Each structure stands twice: as C-alpha cells, then as structure tokens.
Amino acid sequence: MLGRGLMRATLGRGALIPQVLRPTAPRQSAALLREAAAGARSQKVGSLLTIGVIAALCATVLLTAGRTAATESAVLGSIDSSGTRSIVVRAQQGAGLDTSVLARLAHVDGIEWVAAFGPADDVTNAVFAGGAKVPMRAAYSENWAPLGDPSGPVASDLAARTLGFADRVGTAESVANHQSVDIAATLPVPGYLHFLEPLLIVPHSVASSQPSPFVVAPDAAPPTALPAPRPEPEPAAAPVTASVTAPAPATASAIAEPVDVLVVVAATPRQVGSVAAVVSSVLGVTDASTVTVTTSEQLAQLRATVGQQLGGFGQGLVESVFAATAVIVAAILSALVLLRRRDFGRRRALGASRSLIVQLLLTQVGLQAVAGSTLGCVTTSLVLTAQDAPLPPPAFFAALALLAVVTALAAAAVPALIASRRDPLRELRVP
Amino acid sequence: MSAGASLEVRGLTFGYPAVAPLFSEWNASFGPGELVAITGASGRGKSTLLYLMALMVRPAAGEIRFRGERVDQLPDSERAHLRAESVGFVFQDATLDASRTVLDNVLESCLYRGVSRGASIQHARDLLSRFGVEQRAEHRPGQISGGQAQRIALCRALMNDPGILFADEPTGNLDRASADTVLAAFRERAAAGSTVIVATHDPSLVTECDRTMAL
Known part of the structure; x- marks a missing residue:
C-alpha cells in the first residue's frame, strides 16, 4: 500500500507547486x-x-x-476578619515572654504573620491635661505590611478619636513619665487585632533573616520537645543548648524586650490547631500558668461548615x-x-x-x-x-x-x- | 495494466441499494495527456463513474489504479489527500459555497492541501483572469451567472495543477463562447500531461475529445 509520501512523489502533479507553498503546522x-x-x-x-x-x-x-x-x-471574609486564623497569647507581667519568641517563630511553617506587643503605657493628648487615656504599646514584627508599613508611632482611628486628635494626628504624652510621642499617621487595624483597640503602637522592626532557632542539630530531640531558649537581658541572647542553633538578636535591639501580647496568624484556618501547639512550645516561659493561649479553632470549624x-x-x-x-x-x-x-x-x-x-x-x-x-x-x-x-x-x-x-x-x-x-x-x- | 496509464480501472462493480448494478466488471484505461469523453443516456452512471474514479466513493468490487498503484483500498485520509493533491473535479452544477466570495471558493482546496492561502492568491487570480471572471473575485456565487460559476468551478479544480481532471457535464449550462473557453482549458490541461475525463452529452465537446467511451 502506498504511503502518503510515495503518493505525492509518484502521482502528485501538485509536486510541481513551488516549495514556498508547502505547508507548515502553524x-x-x-x-x-x-x-x-x-x-x-x-x-x-x-x-x-x-x-x-x-x-x-x-x-x-x-x-x-x-x-x-x-x-x-x-x-x-467576614469570619476571617474576625480572626479565624489568629492565635493570641497573653502573658502576665513577669511571665518571661519577650521578643526573642519572634525569632523562634520566624521560620515555622504555617505562620503568615506574627507580632508581639509590649506592656501598655497609658498616654493622653499632650495638648490638654486630663484627657482620655489610651494604652500605647511597643510593637515588634518583621513584617509591617498588614499594618500599613508605619514609619513611626501610629494610632488607630478609634485611638486617635479617643485622644481627641482632630485630624487623626497629634502628640500624645505618657501619663507615667510625661514623654511626648508624635503620632503622624493612622493605623489600619486588621480584624485579628481588634481586641487591642484602641490601638496606639510604636513599631520596632525585627530581623527576618535569622536562622530558625529550631534548626535541630542531628543529636537533638524534636523541636516541640525542646525548651525554648531563654535569652538574657544583657548582653544579647546566647545559645542555650548545644542542640539548638541560637537566633541572632533582633535588629531593633540586641536586648530581648518583654512583651505581654503575642499575635500569630496561621496561613490557613486548618493550621490553627497545629500552629497553636508549636507556638505554645516555643514561648520560652518558665511557668505555663502565667500565659493564656487563645485560638480561633471553633471559628475555623464554623468557617469550614459555612463554606461547605x-x-x-x-x-x-x-x-x-x-x-x-x-x-x-x-x-x-x-x-x-x-x-x-x-x-x-x-x-x-x-x-x-x-x-x-x-x-x-x-x-x-x-x-x-x-x-x-x-x-x-x-x-x-x-x-x-x-x-x-x-x-x-x-x-x-x-x-x-x-x-x-x-x-x-x-x-x-x-x-x-x-x-x-x-x-x-x-x-x-x-x- | 496498460503501460504508461495514469488511471486504470479493472473489474469495477458498483450499484445503488435495491437497484441493479450500474457497472459490473467494468474496465478502462486512461493515459496521460488524453482527453476522454464518457457518454451515455441519463441514468447510465456517468457521474457515478466519475465519483468512483475520483476516489469519492469505494466500489463494491474491482480496482482503481493511479499510475499503476492501487488506490481504491487506501484509508480515507490518504484518499482525501490524493483528491486534494492530484485530482481536480468540476461538478455538474459548479457546487460553489454560496456564503463565500468567488476568490475564497477558488482557494478552498488550499486548506485541504495544507498550502498557504496568501501564497496561492496570485495563482487563483491568474486563473480567474484567464477564464475572464477576475472582476467577480469578490462577488458571491449568488451574484454571478451559471456560466461564470462553472468557469469558477474550473478555476478551483485547476488550483492544484491536477494530474487527473474530472468534469461532470461541464458545458451543460454554458453558452457557446464559454463552452469553447472550457474546452480550450481541457485541451491545454491535456497538453500539459494531465488526464482529462469528461462526462458529457454535448456533441461538440465529444467531437473535440481524443476518445469517447459510451456507457
């Protein structure tokens, strides 16, 4: 039986057609x-x-x-804005929770965002005495995008109104030490930080390129079984155990600053439970009863049901x-x-x-x-x-x-x- | 097999269902450069014979050979390719696509041959010019006369420079002048080495052919 090529060669007067007319696939x-x-x-x-x-x-x-x-x-989206993915850790004063926890959490999978907040320092509007008080907190994070990348102290809309800032900006004064802080911008508050309202923060960046403290040495136990490294206030934190790679100090300060609120946002609602377990294991506090870990697992379950x-x-x-x-x-x-x-x-x-x-x-x-x-x-x-x-x-x-x-x-x-x-x-x- | 035959039919048998066979053990041989007329009364199967030899339908029995190679048993895709590359066919009623322009109709087979349309346009216009219908290139078939349609159908059949050209009653709808133009084209085609087979009732066309086969 003839193949197509043979047919073309033996029969095709069409073989006389110029080569330029021959086909191409495109x-x-x-x-x-x-x-x-x-x-x-x-x-x-x-x-x-x-x-x-x-x-x-x-x-x-x-x-x-x-x-x-x-x-x-x-x-x-509404459920998520209520914090389906958030894990909130509250520490009592002196519990030992500090900013070194951020370095330990920096490379944990399943975490989308994390920030720590220092103890509240009440401030009032510096223009007039005896105004409404708003808690001001030092805030620590390596990623400020969710809060609008502030370049200095910022107040939420509610905080600015509470303080009586006409244009959402002004100067606040500490009730304790009368130090002044200029508030130059408004802070967008995501749903998972609403519980901190009225919110006024002084942002501090934390280095993001630190190796994870939970890069476990070959002879080390699993990370969740390890005690979190407990950095000393002065000088910078040093390695605690031989089996754990110690984090370098934060850029904002070599000193681990005390914090009393830690907010962790899991990447997905399903990861809230597992991330909460890891967070609890790396808090670095000596007495677990001095901290409270609140998760949104029930909200996440509700979210899954609604979605289904x-x-x-x-x-x-x-x-x-x-x-x-x-x-x-x-x-x-x-x-x-x-x-x-x-x-x-x-x-x-x-x-x-x-x-x-x-x-x-x-x-x-x-x-x-x-x-x-x-x-x-x-x-x-x-x-x-x-x-x-x-x-x-x-x-x-x-x-x-x-x-x-x-x-x-x-x-x-x-x-x-x-x-x-x-x-x-x-x-x-x-x- | 006849030496040098470009088309040979041996033992061809074909019939429509519930009707006596049109052909039974029919044999014929057509050489290159031959202009052959097939004649016969209506209903004797002239058109059907052309469709069979042009590989559009399979015979019930028998063989069809192109230049010695049997082609009636080729798969459909290869028979289609042969029709596109080596066969030209002028239908009895022109059979143009009424929704497309005259130029599009002439260029239609380019798609089936896998040939660039752009590079073929000049060839198509040359053919239309040669048959006096170039000014109708952008018209629709509904806007032209029957004689013009038949000449355009001839242009389409000649686009692939066919080795075998079939024509089914090509002058049936034409005036004398148009018929003479078509006949001249057949003569020229045959002179170029193609085999031209015409089914016709037209005595003037029959007398111009090299040979006549009556069914």
Missing part, C-alpha cells in the same frame, strides 16, 4: 482558524444562537452559583444548566450539519479528510463558545456591579468560561463526526 492551524471563523460568520443565525446559548449558560451560572460563591467569599454548606448550594442547578446547554448546542449543531450537508459533501470531495472536517467544526464551535462565555461573563458582571451585588472571585469566572467551552466542544463532537461522514456522491450528484 500555517495550517492559522488557516484552520481563519476558515472556522469564516464559517461561523457565514452562518449568522446558527452562530448567534450558539453564542447566545453559551452566554445564557454563563449568565445563569453567575446569577445563581456565582452569586452564592460571591456571598460565600464575603461571609468567609454554601459551596454545595446550587450545585445541582449548575449541573442541570450545563447539561441543558450541551443538549441545546448539540441540537443547534445537528441542525446546522443537516442544513450544510452539501457543504460538507463538497469539502470531502475537494480533499478534506474526516479529521479536518471534525477539527473545522470543533474550532468553529470553540470560537463561538469563547465569544459566548466572554459575552455572558462580561454582561453579567456588569449587571451584578450595577446592582451592587458581590462578584464571584476571578477564578470562578475563569473556571466557568473554561467549562462552558469544554461543554460546547463535547456537545459538538457527535454532530462534527456526522458532518465528517457526509458522502459526496449522495450530497453532490445531480440526479
């Missing part, structure tokens, strides 16, 4: 795309119907499951919409194939292979589906925005558009196969 793909686009343009009614059905699919899903997803995102319930809502509807769309697209294409049977017969007669006919129709449907899903997503998001309704996350849009295209292609497969089997003799021969 050219062939571009030609297929152009032909499919031209085919879609030439069948305006069928194309508009297909685009309309796909757009309706996207709109229906966005207005049902999409809204639910947006609501879910908003509800979970809202996520499941409307799933059946979405599946039904996709199934109905597939049936409608398949029906439209089947009708088009019937109407265009002479067209496919001609293409076959002129040398189109069955696979090329299938590719042509699938590409055409793919283009229509992309147009339809884009139209549906853009229009519906505009409607939702106009109604001030929450929008689903971008990933939802992307997944919906992809699924719509895949559904259309799957629905087009059978009509495309039927089209590819049109018989030129039956379709073209004039009786």
